[in-house]
Amino acid sequence: MAGGVLPPxxxxxxxxxxxxxxxxLIPTWVMIGIFLLLPVLLMAVYSFLTKEFRxxxxxxxxxxxxxxxxxxxxxxxxxxxxxxxxYISIFWRSIWQAGVATLACLLVGFPxxxxxxxxxxxxxxxxxxxxxxxxxxNLLIRTVSLxxxxxxxxxxxxxxxxxGLLDHPLPLVNTNLAVQLGLFYSYLPFMVLPxxxxxxxxxxxxxEAASDLYAGRWTILREIVLPMVRPGIVAGCxxxxxxxxxxxxxxxLLGGAKTYMIGSLIDEQFKGSQGNWPFGAAIAVIxxxxxxxxxxxxxxxxxxxxxx
Amino acid sequence: xxxxxxxxxxxxxxxxxLLVLYAPLVVVTIYSFNDSSSITxxxxxxLRWYVDxxxxxxxxxxxxxxxNSITIAVLAATASTAIAxxxxxxxxxxxxxxxxxxxxxxxxxxxxxxxxxxxxxxxIFFSVIGLTTGYLTILIAHxxxxxxFAYLPIAARLSGIEEVYEQAARDLYAxxxxxFWLILLPLMMPGVVSGYLLAFIISLDDFIITNFVKGAGMExxxxxxxxxxxxxxxxxxxxxxxxxxxxSVLFVSLSYLVNRIGxxxxx
Numbered sequence: 001m002a003g004g005v006l007p008p009x010x011x012x013x014x015x016x017x018x019x020x021x022x023x024x025l026i027p028t029w030v031m032i033g034i035f036l037l038l039p040v041l042l043m044a045v046y047s048f049l050t051k052e053f054r055x056x057x058x059x060x061x062x063x064x065x066x067x068x069x070x071x072x073x074x075x076x077x078x079x080x081x082x083x084x085x086x087y088i089s090i091f092w093r094s095i096w097q098a099g100v101a102t103l104a105c106l107l108v109g110f111p112x113x114x115x116x117x118x119x120x121x122x123x124x125x126x127x128x129x130x131x132x133x134x135x136x137x138n139l140l141i142r143t144v145s146l147x148x149x150x151x152x153x154x155x156x157x158x159x160x161x162x163x164g165l166l167d168h169p170l171p172l173v174n175t176n177l178a179v180q181l182g183l184f185y186s187y188l189p190f191m192v193l194p195x196x197x198x199x200x201x202x203x204x205x206x207x208e209a210a211s212d213l214y215a216g217r218w219t220i221l222r223e224i225v226l227p228m229v230r231p232g233i234v235a236g237c238x239x240x241x242x243x244x245x246x247x248x249x250x251x252x253l254l255g256g257a258k259t260y261m262i263g264s265l266i267d268e269q270f271k272g273s274q275g276n277w278p279f280g281a282a283i284a285v286i287x288x289x290x291x292x293x294x295x296x297x298x299x300x301x302x303x304x305x306x307x308x
Numbered sequence: 309x310x311x312x313x314x315x316x317x318x319x320x321x322x323x324x325x326l327l328v329l330y331a332p333l334v335v336v337t338i339y340s341f342n343d344s345s346s347i348t349x350x351x352x353x354x355l356r357w358y359v360d361x362x363x364x365x366x367x368x369x370x371x372x373x374x375x376n377s378i379t380i381a382v383l384a385a386t387a388s389t390a391i392a393x394x395x396x397x398x399x400x401x402x403x404x405x406x407x408x409x410x411x412x413x414x415x416x417x418x419x420x421x422x423x424x425x426x427x428x429x430x431x432i433f434f435s436v437i438g439l440t441t442g443y444l445t446i447l448i449a450h451x452x453x454x455x456x457f458a459y460l461p462i463a464a465r466l467s468g469i470e471e472v473y474e475q476a477a478r479d480l481y482a483x484x485x486x487x488f489w490l491i492l493l494p495l496m497m498p499g500v501v502s503g504y505l506l507a508f509i510i511s512l513d514d515f516i517i518t519n520f521v522k523g524a525g526m527e528x529x530x531x532x533x534x535x536x537x538x539x540x541x542x543x544x545x546x547x548x549x550x551x552x553x554x555x556s557v558l559f560v561s562l563s564y565l566v567n568r569i570g571x572x573x574x575x
Binding site for chain 1: 311312313314315317318319321322324325326328329330331332333335336339347348390391392394395397398399401402403405411414415417418420421422423424425426428429430431432433436448449451452453455478484509512513515516520530533534537541545546549552553556557559560564
């Protein structure tokens with residue numbers, strides 16, 4: 001060793017963060033592990049507990065919450081069980097509303113993503129920025145703004161009447177359409193961004209080759225482009241569908257009693273002494289299970305796609 | 309060849325997309341300057357509803373809610389950014405290890421669980437451990453769900469910084485601490501600032517989770533606005549909304565600019 005100088009530490013390779021790995025990760029493990037993962041597991045346990053009056057629980061295990069969700073046993077609980085449609089139909093409505101919103105987002109989001117991805121690179125960032133800004137604006141404020149715009153004597157109806165397109169206001173608020181519009185408006189950027197990322201990677205030489213072989217532009221879109229950018233489309237649909245399914249603000253503010261969705265149903269179970277915490281936990285568990293099934297189906301499809 | 313990239317009608321749909329996204333925000337911003345006390349008719353330009361927010365009958369409630377929102381956002385963004393920096397160093401700079409993909413999944417867990425489920429689970433957890441809901445429970449919940457938002461830009465920046473800078477510092481006998489504070493952290497700064505700003509906005513914007521874990525009598529701006537809106541949209545709500553809208557746009561623009569500058573100084 002020349003001059004008795006120790007070899008510089010980095011001669012051992014790397015940057016020396018290895019030994020600190022555990023202390024560096026402890027805060028993350030503690031925060032998310034204790035304050036999110038553990039609570040979600042606890043919620044599953046809670047859904048099997050017995051409801052006490054005044055919104056409390058007794059630590060006696062029972063299937064009562066799930067039974068209440070799926071079966072109707074009459075007012076005193078002694079009649080033979082028949083299927084309880086109240087909650088199942090709320091779930092069905094949520095799936096339908098989220099599905100319609102997802103389809104609407106896809107029909108508008110795909111052309112938008114395509115259009116942005118085919119601009120010059122400098123222009124793309126500007127367009128993308130314009131699409132993402134509304135996402136960062138408070139969802140509550142956006143939903144309230146939408147309600148203000150579409151209400152019976154709001155600016156939209158006044159404009160349509162002023163233009164002579166309508167002779168009396170179109171009642172939008174409290175309809176299924178208003179909720180669908182609200183969900184569409186809330187999550188549209190989630191559809192555009194992943195599709196944009198997929199289209200940006202798409203090799204346009206494929207389209208050109210097909211065009212040289214006399215394929216029309218819509219044939220190219222259907223037969224070549226859509227299969228190639230499918231992962232982006234699937235990701236976008238999931239990013240819109242999953243939050244729409246459990247949405248609370250759009251159905252609560254833009255809808256009414258006839259547009260009740262899962263989010264409001266869960267919320268109601270935790271309000272005051274009328275609440276039923278185990279039942280609310282059970283609904284949340286059922287929602288979470290549905291979301292996990294969607295995510296796992298997508299992960300499996302993605303794996304299959306990679307192997308091909 | 310332009311042909312295969314061009315589809316008729318896609319420009320119109322893109323403009324329609326922007327119209328849908330911006331029309332409600334623009335309309336509320338315009339009406340927040342309305343002099344009329346009715347929300348339907350236009351009575352000329354005025355700042356009276358902004359004055360009303362600051363001095364009107366509800367001003368004390370909004371001031372308290374704004375104070376809670378801002379302090380929680382500052383604390384949650386600071387804590388989650390610090391946690392995310394530590395996590396990013398371990399995930400990106402310490403090679404492979406057992407449990408790495410599990411840790412990655414854990415970091416992203418707040419993004420996967422539907423918000424209403426997080427809200428329910430967190431409320432039940434605080435109730436079981438006997439922690440009274442209030443400022444502290446809101447803060448804990450916010451730090452937790454802000455971590456992935458702070459982590460993503462920080463990790464993206466860190467993985468773009470080559471190890472040679474730190475190694476050079478270590479070769480010149482900097483301690484690991486010196487190499488981090490004097491070399492690595494300044495290089496990471498655009499990612500850190502970007503992550504901090506995003507975490508700040510996410511905290512400031514949250515309604516659903518806060519509404520569950522806030523407890524009685526405690527309000528943040530979104531929960532106070534929600535309470536007011538339940539009785540109908542009033543002009544002062546539009547003034548507050550416009551201010552919050554401006555704050556969000558400002559922060560996102562800042563985050564975007566910091567990232568842009570970061571890319572120009574890409575290492």
